[in-house]
Amino acid sequence: MKDTATKPDLHPNLQGLxxxxxxxxxxxxSNPDLVIAQCKAGIIGSFPALNAREADGEPPLxxxxxxxxxxxxxxxxxxxxxxxxxxxxxxxxVHRSNGRLERDLEICAKWKVPVWITSLGARVEVNEAAHSCGGVVLHDIINNTFAKKAIDKGADGLIAVAAGAGGHAGQQSPLALIREIRSWFDGPVALSGAIACGESLLAARAMGADFGYMGSPFIATHEANAQxxxxxxxxxxxxxxxxxxxxxxxxxxxxxxxSVERAGMDPDNLPSADASSMNFSSGSSKPKAWKEIWGSGQGIGDVKDIVGAGELVDRVAAEYKAAGKRLAAEFAG
Structure with missing residues (x-):
């Protein structure tokens, strides 16, 4: 696999894709099987540390x-x-309610995790833990103000979570968000928001992002730990x-x-909640009554079948290359 995908000035831990x-x-x-399949297919695979939950008295999963x-x-x-x-x-x-954070940071530093993705609050000590073992930190943000705070606190790069992303997502257009970030920051940036095909990945690169950030299509893979x-x-x-x-x-x-309808609720008339209801002390902010509420981004119209993670990456890679060639031909000469 030749590294034709990343800029030479990026951190070494972000190259070789x-x-x-x-x-x-x-x-x-996300579990080890999915992460391993993603990495073998040539993209950065990831999982939340809180997914690894052991029973009381057992060694850290x-x-x-x-x-x-x-x-x-x-x-x-x-x-x-x-x-x-x-x-x-x-x-x-890194939300303050995550009582496992300090322990998990120590474990990740011990194993020299190459890429650290941080969410829900930028904290200097987390970035220092990553840097202590040679890791690079990407912090996810939903607007330019949070982006500046993350970099000020020592993050190496950003994940711009724009409109259409799965799970916790912002409301800003990716076109606006990426351009605002690039007006002052030239470090690594990934774009999240309905990226489910090679054409969308190419669009993210054309906008100024170094990476696409894709989640929802991997839910429909054989390796994914989903019902x-x-x-x-x-x-x-x-x-x-x-x-x-x-x-x-x-x-x-x-x-x-x-999934909202199956839980007996009207998706068009949902009440709101505020950030004070977040609690990661048990590894989840989602009440048990809502465990069947399933997250997804808007890009899933491109997902036609349940496939292996490697096959999904093959599809996106082929689309990305073909789309690039089409555009290159337009500008040739």
């Missing part, structure tokens, strides 16, 4: 997951020196089937209307 794409960390759904991912990717690289795996990332929820009904709902739905609400976690995000 087949295409400039990051598989976003999916609550509950996060450590076991990092061991599994590290050893499997090392084995792959030894067997495929001309086709090495991409780096992997771990997402840390079969959830995967099929992704396949059967389009952008019109997405509802934007703060009710379920206290932070506004995008969800599948059909």
């Amino acid at each position: 087949r295409i400039p794409l990051i598989g976003s960390p999916l609550f509950i759904i 996060l450590e076991a997951w990092l061991k599994q991912i590290t050893e499997e990717l090392d084995r792959h690289n030894q067997e495929n020196p001309d086709n090495p795996a991409a780096p992997y990332a771990v997402n840390q929820i 079969d009904e959830y995967k099929q709902m992704i396949v059967d739905s389009t952008a019109e089937d997405i509802v934007y609400s703060s009710l379920f976690t206290g932070v506004s995000g995008n969800y599948l209307k059909k």
